[in-house]
Amino acid sequence: MFRYLLKSIASMVPTFLLASVLVFSLMHLMPGDPAGVMLGDTATPEDVQALRVTMGFDKPIYVQFYRWFTGVLRGDFGQSIFFHTPVLKVIRERAEVSLFIAVLSMALIIVTGIPVGVISAVWYNSYTDQTCSGASMLAASMPTFWLGLNLMLIFSVVLGWLPSSGFPSIVESGNLRDLRYLVLPCVTLAAPNSALIIRLTRASMLDVLKEGYVTTARAKGLSEVVVTMKHAFRNSLISVIAVVGFTFVGLASGTVITETVFSLPGIGRLVVESVLRRDYPVIQGIILVIAVAYMLVNLAIDFCYTFLDPRIRIT
Amino acid sequence: MRIFLRTLLKRKIALAGTGVVVLILVLALFSPFIATHDPMGLDPGVRLQGPSAAHWFGTDHFGRDLFSRIVYGARLTLIGGMGVVVYSVVLGVAIGVLSGYYRQFGFVVMRLVDVVMSFPALLLALAFLAILGPGLTNVIIAVGINFLTRTARIIFGLTLKLKEEVFVEAIRSIGASNLRILARHILPNLMSPLIVQATFTFAFSLLQIASLDFLGVGVPPQIPSWGNMISEGRIYITRAPGVLLFPGVFIVLTVLAFNLVGDVLRDNLDPRFRDQFGGR
Numbered sequence: 001m002f003r004y005l006l007k008s009i010a011s012m013v014p015t016f017l018l019a020s021v022l023v024f025s026l027m028h029l030m031p032g033d034p035a036g037v038m039l040g041d042t043a044t045p046e047d048v049q050a051l052r053v054t055m056g057f058d059k060p061i062y063v064q065f066y067r068w069f070t071g072v073l074r075g076d077f078g079q080s081i082f083f084h085t086p087v088l089k090v091i092r093e094r095a096e097v098s099l100f101i102a103v104l105s106m107a108l109i110i111v112t113g114i115p116v117g118v119i120s121a122v123w124y125n126s127y128t129d130q131t132c133s134g135a136s137m138l139a140a141s142m143p144t145f146w147l148g149l150n151l152m153l154i155f156s157v158v159l160g161w162l163p164s165s166g167f168p169s170i171v172e173s174g175n176l177r178d179l180r181y182l183v184l185p186c187v188t189l190a191a192p193n194s195a196l197i198i199r200l201t202r203a204s205m206l207d208v209l210k211e212g213y214v215t216t217a218r219a220k221g222l223s224e225v226v227v228t229m230k231h232a233f234r235n236s237l238i239s240v241i242a243v244v245g246f247t248f249v250g251l252a253s254g255t256v257i258t259e260t261v262f263s264l265p266g267i268g269r270l271v272v273e274s275v276l277r278r279d280y281p282v283i284q285g286i287i288l289v290i291a292v293a294y295m296l297v298n299l300a301i302d303f304c305y306t307f308l309d310p311r312i313r314i315t
Numbered sequence: 316m317r318i319f320l321r322t323l324l325k326r327k328i329a330l331a332g333t334g335v336v337v338l339i340l341v342l343a344l345f346s347p348f349i350a351t352h353d354p355m356g357l358d359p360g361v362r363l364q365g366p367s368a369a370h371w372f373g374t375d376h377f378g379r380d381l382f383s384r385i386v387y388g389a390r391l392t393l394i395g396g397m398g399v400v401v402y403s404v405v406l407g408v409a410i411g412v413l414s415g416y417y418r419q420f421g422f423v424v425m426r427l428v429d430v431v432m433s434f435p436a437l438l439l440a441l442a443f444l445a446i447l448g449p450g451l452t453n454v455i456i457a458v459g460i461n462f463l464t465r466t467a468r469i470i471f472g473l474t475l476k477l478k479e480e481v482f483v484e485a486i487r488s489i490g491a492s493n494l495r496i497l498a499r500h501i502l503p504n505l506m507s508p509l510i511v512q513a514t515f516t517f518a519f520s521l522l523q524i525a526s527l528d529f530l531g532v533g534v535p536p537q538i539p540s541w542g543n544m545i546s547e548g549r550i551y552i553t554r555a556p557g558v559l560l561f562p563g564v565f566i567v568l569t570v571l572a573f574n575l576v577g578d579v580l581r582d583n584l585d586p587r588f589r590d591q592f593g594g595r
Contacts, residue, residue, distance in 0.1 A: 014426070015426075015429065015430055015433070018426060018427060018430045019430050019433065019434075022427075022431070022434075026442050026443075026446065027446075029446055056428070060395075072351070123517060137571065137574060137575070138567070138571065140574065141518070141522075141567055141570040141571040141574055142567050142570075143522050143525050143529070143542075143563070143566055145525075145526060145529045145545065145572075146545060146559070146563040146566065146567070149545070149549055149552060149559055149563075150559065153552050153553070153556065153559065157553050202389065205399070209469060249433070249435045249436070250435070252435035252437075252438060253435040253436055253437035253438060254381075254437075255528070256437055256438065256530070257437070257526055257529070260529075262528060271438060271441055272441065272530050272531075272532070273446075275441050275444060275445040275532055276441075276531070276532065278445060280445065283441070283442050283445055286438070287438055287439070287442055288436070289436060290435060290438065291430075291433050291434055294433050294434075294435075295433065
């Protein structure tokens with residue numbers, strides 16, 4: 001088991017290196033001079049030259065990569081062109097609301113997705129199953145921004161139950177009542193991902209319920225609840241947990257939309273603003289930070305596996 | 316094809332899905348004949364009106380006819396979705412098949428594919444659009460990157476399996492060249508899973524293209540794509556909910572229809588490959 005975990009950690013190194021090369025080359029893929037593109041059409045040639053020198057664009061490409069990569073390893077992602085502050089500082093300032101949304105949505109996804117999936121599988125082909133499957137298919141086919149705008153129209157504008165936009169920092173004020181600002185964004189973000197988990201839990205439960213050991217458990221005279229929860233559910237959990245990693249990537253994409261719809265000052269909104277401002281160092285920084293976060297989530301999943309699946313522990 | 320049609324008739328919901336696909340196709344092909352107004356024609360006198368006999372779906376904040384804009388939007392939707400499908404399938408298959416067939420090449424390329432897959436799809440598309448600039452072609456390229464890697468992953472796995480099959484070994488033993496094995500024996504066997512993958516790619520690429528339009532980095536704002544219509548109309552949703560409702564319903568219906576058709580195809584085309592698709 002120890003060797004398996006070490007191997008998982010070691011395999012992160014080349015992945016991280018490749019991800020860095022990819023993120024770095026993104027900036028150099030653009031046609032023309034990066035400094036000129038960043039400054040826009042109105043810049044004078046002197047301005048462009050000055051930026052080239054400060055950003056190091058006049059150096060050979062491998063020197064630029066070396067400088068950038070060693071900087072990244074030290075936690076220095078460069079300077080934001082728009083804010084004139086370090087990229088990491090810009091990201092950190094916007095992280096609070098994004099983290100809140102991500103964690104709360106993830107909780108919502110697990111709390112709704114897994115039980116509904118299990119119920120759908122246990123009552124296979126019943127009306128409950130058909131309703132749940134239909135609803136999850138519908139949720140997966142809905143654009144996140146459209147769902148968000150509809151929820152905003154119904155619950156904020158028409159009913160007036162919840163605030164429609166904005167978010168006062170909870171860490172600063174300590175006022176937990178402000179969490180109500182996050183109810184609609186979290187529901188919006190969780191819905192399509194919940195749908196995915198419902199479908200996968202259902203599929204994996206259906207597979208497990210066909211297994212011989214489930215029939216054996218029933219034959220022993222165990223109650224249906226014990227068979228479902230102890231024998232079937234625990235085994236189907238292994239494949240469901242793998243999907244949590246995927247869901248994380250889905251969440252990162254979803255926050256971009258959700259934060260735009262509800263005007264939340266988070267990292268997702270920052271990405272869109274940076275794209276419109278052509279603030280490349282910030283875009284690079286965010287993508288790399290999220291890729292690393294994804295790798296860490298996958299590592300955590302590997303750890304979970306070793307506890308859930310004895311077959312891995314032995315090898 | 317026959318099995319597909321038979322299943323369609325049996326499963327009414329899938330039949331409904333196919334009906335919607337045909338409807339969108341008709342809207343896209345015959346837009347000039349179906350649209351009742353000029354989709355770009357401004358008429359400030361009838362701003363933000365509800366549905367009426369003159370404007371079936373009402374009008375937007377410039378007085379443009381929503382129904383006609385949705386009809387023309389179907390064209391953009393299909394071009395966008397088809398673009399992503401063609402581009403991601405052609406490149407994805409090439410990368411997947413070659414990586415599966417030539418192991419050393421595959422080892423390196425698949426690592427790269429894994430890395431690209433570890434970036435959130437929308438963020439990657441946004442980064443590419445930051446570099447390429449807006450426009451439909453660039454949107455297709457940016458969105459397609461992610462689907463290309465997914466297709467390559469699936470095709471890679473299938474090629475690895477096919478390569479070990481007895482019939483491939485038999486053909487190789489009679490002296491067939493690599494090119495002949497790939498073109499005549501491996502590729503045709505990949506068709507069924509590819510069709511399924513293409514259907515799901517179409518559905519999910521529509522969602523992403525619409526999202527990019529909504530964020531304001533997709534096709535230019537005056538062009539009547541469904542995502543743009545919602546993005547432009549969002550500040551008026553309290554006065555004219557139609558600007559949110561109608562384009563949104565069309566997006567949901569189209570994506571849902573392709574998902575339903577994809578589900579039926581997956582369950583019926585080739586049982587050997589059923590496990591390859593997670594359902595999304």
